[in-house]
Every structure is written in structure tokens, then in C-alpha cells.
Amino acid sequence: MYKYDTYDQAMVDARVEEFRDQARRRLEGKLTEDQFKPLRLMNGLYLQLHAYMLRVAIPYGTLNSAQMTVLGDIADKYDRGYGHFTTRQNLQYNWIKLEDAADILADLAKVEMHAIQTSGNCIRNISSDHFAGASHDELIDPRPYAELLRQWSSFHPEFTYLPRKFKICVIAAEKDRAAMRLHDIGIQIVEQDGAIGARFYVGGGMGRTPMIAPMIREFVPLDQLITYAEACLRVYNRHGRRDNKYKARIKILVHELGKEEYTRQVEEEFAHMLDQGVEPPLAEIERLRTFFAPPAFEDGPKTLDRSDPDFALWVDRNTHRHRHDSYVSAVISLKPVGGIPGDATGDQMRLMAKLARAYSFDELRIMHTQNVVLPHVKIADLHALWTELDAAGLGAPNLDTIEDIIACPGLDYCSLANARSIPLAQRISERFAAKGKTEELGELKLKISGCINACGHHHAGHIGILGVDRKGKENFQLSLGGSEAEDVSLAKITGPGFDEDGVIDAVEKVTDVYLGAREGDERFLDTYRRIGMAPFKEALYG
Amino acid sequence: MDNPLGTSPDEVQFRFRDDEVVDHGTVTVDACCDQTNATAVRIEPGDDARELLSFLDRLALVEVNFPSFADGRGYSAARILREAGYTGELRAVGDIGVDQLSHLRRCGFDAFAPDHRLDEEDAARAFATWDNVYQKTVDGRPTIQELRHE
Amino acid sequence: MKVLTGNDLKTGDVIWWTGSDWSRHVDDAGDVGDEGEEILAREEAARRVNVPYIIEASREDDGSVRPAHIKDRVRALGPTVRPDLTLKPKDPEALDWII
Numbered sequence: 001m002y003k004y005d006t007y008d009q010a011m012v013d014a015r016v017e018e019f020r021d022q023a024r025r026r027l028e029g030k031l032t033e034d035q036f037k038p039l040r041l042m043n044g045l046y047l048q049l050h051a052y053m054l055r056v057a058i059p060y061g062t063l064n065s066a067q068m069t070v071l072g073d074i075a076d077k078y079d080r081g082y083g084h085f086t087t088r089q090n091l092q093y094n095w096i097k098l099e100d101a102a103d104i105l106a107d108l109a110k111v112e113m114h115a116i117q118t119s120g121n122c123i124r125n126i127s128s129d130h131f132a133g134a135s136h137d138e139l140i141d142p143r144p145y146a147e148l149l150r151q152w153s154s155f156h157p158e159f160t161y162l163p164r165k166f167k168i169c170v171i172a173a174e175k176d177r178a179a180m181r182l183h184d185i186g187i188q189i190v191e192q193d194g195a196i197g198a199r200f201y202v203g204g205g206m207g208r209t210p211m212i213a214p215m216i217r218e219f220v221p222l223d224q225l226i227t228y229a230e231a232c233l234r235v236y237n238r239h240g241r242r243d244n245k246y247k248a249r250i251k252i253l254v255h256e257l258g259k260e261e262y263t264r265q266v267e268e269e270f271a272h273m274l275d276q277g278v279e280p281p282l283a284e285i286e287r288l289r290t291f292f293a294p295p296a297f298e299d300g301p302k303t304l305d306r307s308d309p310d311f312a313l314w315v316d317r318n319t320h321r322h323r324h325d326s327y328v329s330a331v332i333s334l335k336p337v338g339g340i341p342g343d344a345t346g347d348q349m350r351l352m353a354k355l356a357r358a359y360s361f362d363e364l365r366i367m368h369t370q371n372v373v374l375p376h377v378k379i380a381d382l383h384a385l386w387t388e389l390d391a392a393g394l395g396a397p398n399l400d401t402i403e404d405i406i407a408c409p410g411l412d413y414c415s416l417a418n419a420r421s422i423p424l425a426q427r428i429s430e431r432f433a434a435k436g437k438t439e440e441l442g443e444l445k446l447k448i449s450g451c452i453n454a455c456g457h458h459h460a461g462h463i464g465i466l467g468v469d470r471k472g473k474e475n476f477q478l479s480l481g482g483s484e485a486e487d488v489s490l491a492k493i494t495g496p497g498f499d500e501d502g503v504i505d506a507v508e509k510v511t512d513v514y515l516g517a518r519e520g521d522e523r524f525l526d527t528y529r530r531i532g533m534a535p536f537k538e539a540l541y542g
Numbered sequence: 543m544d545n546p547l548g549t550s551p552d553e554v555q556f557r558f559r560d561d562e563v564v565d566h567g568t569v570t571v572d573a574c575c576d577q578t579n580a581t582a583v584r585i586e587p588g589d590d591a592r593e594l595l596s597f598l599d600r601l602a603l604v605e606v607n608f609p610s611f612a613d614g615r616g617y618s619a620a621r622i623l624r625e626a627g628y629t630g631e632l633r634a635v636g637d638i639g640v641d642q643l644s645h646l647r648r649c650g651f652d653a654f655a656p657d658h659r660l661d662e663e664d665a666a667r668a669f670a671t672w673d674n675v676y677q678k679t680v681d682g683r684p685t686i687q688e689l690r691h692e
Numbered sequence: 693m694k695v696l697t698g699n700d701l702k703t704g705d706v707i708w709w710t711g712s713d714w715s716r717h718v719d720d721a722g723d724v725g726d727e728g729e730e731i732l733a734r735e736e737a738a739r740r741v742n743v744p745y746i747i748e749a750s751r752e753d754d755g756s757v758r759p760a761h762i763k764d765r766v767r768a769l770g771p772t773v774r775p776d777l778t779l780k781p782k783d784p785e786a787l788d789w790i791i
Binding site: 005007008010011014018021022025030031035038039121151152154155156157158159160161162234237238242272276277278279280281283284287 | 612641649671690
Binding site: 026027029033047049050051052080094095096097098099340411412413415417420422423426472473474 | 699701702703704705706736739742743760761762763766767770771772773774777791
């Protein structure tokens, strides 16, 4: 894992003091709310329905046990004993006081964490594959490049007042576990003619106008990565729309200019930038790589005792094949049946930290699906790990099933929301678990957003649900056929919306259509793609 | 000629140059391209700073206007001019607060004329926020990555 | 009735204008009539409230105040998914009031 040096520490410490000063000026009345808002947002501090909300960055989703422990301690000390893991691999606290915010940032800084640029119209936390450095199928570990991008994007003087927020993702496998093409810039590290380089996809995103990012460059040499990103950003900063908030994301610029014209402008800027010497020295990426060298894996048993069916199910559902055949990556589900997706208590965070120390070389990862990963667990240790997780209510065997629902905070917490997402997630998981249908349905990604901003990724759900306000009542639109993975697609709306009870029934109906029509080991998504929308519509509205 | 575009030199609150302050008389980017004797120009957010590149030799002052501090196009305009070798005064004018100063400075601005006078102490602290920096820009500062491998 | 609400600048707590001060309890809210904008401007300038706004609400027969929009009812009580963290943790029927 990356470790701060005195420079990184000084940057984060300086930011804490800068924010402390900004909060002081706000409380003294030297800053109006209009002036303060963009500044607090750039430090992840929102004003939500019940209080301030603080979003803490977990860069590329990687953290160690000391960091996870402090996240749990902050939940207890400054919040109400819990936090919410988000689809951006971050953590949110819901009950924060402005007068405490700088102290929380100072506590975070002590373990090399921060809330820098977790909101605002700037480059946000860099996201990545939660199995980076652990998975059997990746080309290289993308995290040194994610860290390079983190440093480059932190307090970037030119790109702090962009037209709109900007999200970058880096992966290095063919399998896309990070919704890469639904980012403003998606970078896939690839091999071409024996050389390693970066493939750039630009202009993806969800929100009210979802778009899949087109590829704008097949191969950028890795020693020009920052320069190319800088060129992409400069064209956007100069020409992205600022007249309409809803048309200000880079996806609209790329769409309106056309991919070819946007690319031409980027290439022109890139050629100019190459002479400016903005690329960090090569020695720096070598330095970063050393932090992500694989830990000292040991050979051990490669099979396990499956006599306990509960354990066997959890292993089948919640573990992922590792680069070393004596290990797996184990997913800790934060989706207990009837629970709040992504929420964890302070105690649970400290327990996960302890387990990471005991079983996973001190490392944890946050998934965009709001679960937690222990990336390097010995197969020999799996049963002991599962026993401890299960005892703590963290052993739900439901990764990628209909119980593993992504849900944004919705109208229970969020000031932008039109409808509540969490109660729906709770009731849907309860319904399918009670009927024992979860396992039979297999991989089925259900994603719920409480408003058009799509924080719950409903456009990318095999089944998506969008909450809207219909004459003062919560109403839910159902959509089908989305995917955030390498087979990326955008879901299509089935038709008129439903009330809360109605949409739960509707979800069950579409799964029944699937079970009736599926061939072989087709997933829900595969069946939908084969048979199309009509049979589902017929079942829903016919 | 009284030009409504220009700021008065006495409104320049912070200046990091030793040469004489350029007085009124800025023209728009369009006018600057048309008339060959203008020495001071004012860039609005939607203007293309690159249109000025062939006139840089004759310019002594470029003002970049920020009607709203949240519109960051002026940061790119400034860097583009400095990257092209402009050495005259680069003045940020408009809705500029304490919290924009350090980034503006890093993008090449060496004079600041905020709409509202800023608290000197707060501003001094803001200019000094970052002991070191991660990005290579036009301010000549070595980056942290360079310092690590000196 | 028209009611003035916002968040406490320092703590972020949801607060309601009573007619002379701010309260955390929606039932304390008073009708601001046509004076909402004026009170709002004055209280915001004094930094006693952050991001204030005026809403429609109704006074019920039992004297309680019910904001017209579900969002403000969620604000008044707390998250429906965490009854333990609402202002009425021991009242299981309180959540019905929101919906």
C-alpha cells in the first residue's frame, strides 16, 4: 500500500489548516454560504436533510487496518456510531457538525486520510478495481497509476473550478469491476505489441443523461499518462458548457462536439503539453510501484473442507480467484437481508480492520457495490474468517445476487432525493430471501437511485429503479438491461412507474419472466438481451 | 479615453512585479486582434486566449476577468499565455476571494484586483498555503515528484 | 400556514422558526405569514440559521404542525430507516406521519 512521505503528509496537514481557517471565516461571517459552499464541498462537506454530511476519500478503494479503525472511531466520536460506504468507494458520515469538521479532518490526517475533492466541481477521488493487485486476471496492478493520478489531481490549480464534477477510473483487466466506461475518464491499462499503455475512454457518466464513454485513444504510453489526462481536462475546462448545470459534464461536450472533434482538440493540446514538461519523472512511477509490490505470499492448501453447507455457499458466492493459488479475495457483504446497503457500525469497521490484520496482510478494499474486500486471504484461513464474520452479522452469502442491492441514501438522508431508496432495498432483499429465490436467480444486479442524479447507478442495473416525485408522492420507475461491466449497457425504462408496493411486485414479476424463459445458465441480463423488453412489459402491464 | 473595461491600478491589491503598473486602457480580445497598437487587453471567460499569441510581444498587461469565482476558464487562459512565453503583467480581476489566490498565482497571475478588498492577513496566509506542490505549472516551482528524485 | 426552516449553521441541526427564536421541534413552528422573507434575510445575516427557506405546512387539530412536502417531514422527524435516530425513537407510529 502507498505510504505518505513528509511531502504528502504536509499537503494533507496544510489542507486541514486551510479548511479550519475557511470554517472559521464562515462562522465569523467573513464568508457567505454562497462563497463557502464550493469550498466546503471540495472538502466533502455537504449540508443534507438532517445535518452536515462528510464524505471521506478512500483513494482507489484501498485502505489499511489502522485507517479502517480510525473510520470506526470517528463514527463513534463525532457521528452516531455508523458510516455509509458509497458507490464511489468512499465513506460518508451523516450527522456531522460544522464546528467538528476540521477536527475530524485532523484525525483522518493522522492515518494518511482526507476528504479532499470528494465533492465539488473538481477532479474527484480516483476509483479503481477493488481486486487490484489481487485478481488472477489483471495485466498489472493499476494502483501506482491511480496514486500518480491522485497526487496530480490533488489541488490542481487549473482544474479546481471545472464546469462540473469529474470522475476518473483506472483498471488493468479485461473484466471491468469498476464501471470504468461510466466515468468522465476511464483508463484501461492494456498491452499492445509487447508494450504497456493506457487506453482512454472519455465522456461516460450516469446522471440525467447517461452515456457510455467512447474510446478516444487506444494507447497512450504510460510515461505520458498525466500529460494526456491534462490535455483532456484542459479542453474540457475551456470548452465544457457552463450555461446549464445539467449540460456541464464532459459527456455533453464530447457528445456535442462529436468524439472525433473532441479527440482532435485533445491531441492538439497534448502535442503542445508534451513540450511543457508536466509529466512527473519516470523515477516517481518506479517509486510508487514499490509500494504496491505483492506481499510475501506463501504456498498452502488450495482446497478446503466444504462439509458445512453455509460456509460452502459463502465461499462460492463471496470469494474471488486470486493471483496466487493458495489465496482468494474474500468479500464482506454489507447487505444483510433487510439491512441498509453499505452501512457499517463503528464496531463492525473495527472488526473488519482486525480481520484484515489477521488474515489479509493488513489490507482492505471498498467496492463500488458498497461491500468490503479482504484482498489476500489464505484458503486455509477462510473458515476461521467466515466464522468471525458470521458471528458479527457480516457473513451474508449474497455477492452479485438480488440481495446485493446498490442503494443511494435517498430521501432518508439526501437533500436532492425525491424518493426513499433504502426501504425499497430492505423490502426487496427480505422478499426474495424469504421466498428462497436468491440463489436460483444467480447473478442479478439491482440498483436503486432516489433521484435522477443516479448515485445508485440505476442506469447500469440489470434491474434499475429510479425514485421520482409524482405529485408529492414517491413513485418508482423500473428499468431493465443495464450493465456497468465490460459488457456495458444502459437500462431501458419498462413503462409507467409504480408505488412502493407495486415496484416490489414488479421486480418479482420480471424475475419470474426470466426464470420462465432462461436457457442454460443464462443470467437475467443475458435472457433480457435475448428475448427483449416485450415479454417483461407484457407481464408488468399486459 | 475612459474605458469601462479597465480596472484602476490603485485597485490592484496584490502585485508580484517590480515594473511600473500599467494604467487603464485595456481592450477586448477582438479589438486587440484588430488594432495594432493596444498594449493592454482584457480576457473574458469565453474568449480564446490563443488568439492573442501572435501579439504577446506588444502586450504589457493582460487582465483576465472572473465574473464569478466558480468559472475556472481564466486559469487555463493564464497558463496558456505563460506557456507561450508571455512575460508581461497577468492580472486577475473580478470576483476573486482569498481562497482562489494560491491557485491563480500557480497558473501565472502576478497581479490581483478583486472586486472587494480582501483581508490582508487572510490573503497572506492563502498565498502561503502550499509549501510544496504536486503539479508542474508555469510558476517555476519544482514539483514534489521532482524534489523526491533530486 | 407558512413556516420558516433551515439548519443550524454550527451543528447542522434542522430548526424551525417559532416566531421569536429557533426550535428543533416542528410543532413549535409559527406561521410567518408574509414576513418570511424578511425574517429569513435577517436571521441568515445574523448567522443563526443556514440555507433557510419558507415552506407550506398545516396546523393539525391536536396543535401539531405538518409540513406539506414529504422531504420536510423527513427533516422534521429523522430518517425513516433509523427510527432509533429520529426525534421520537420510542413512538413506533411516528414514521406513519412522514408517509
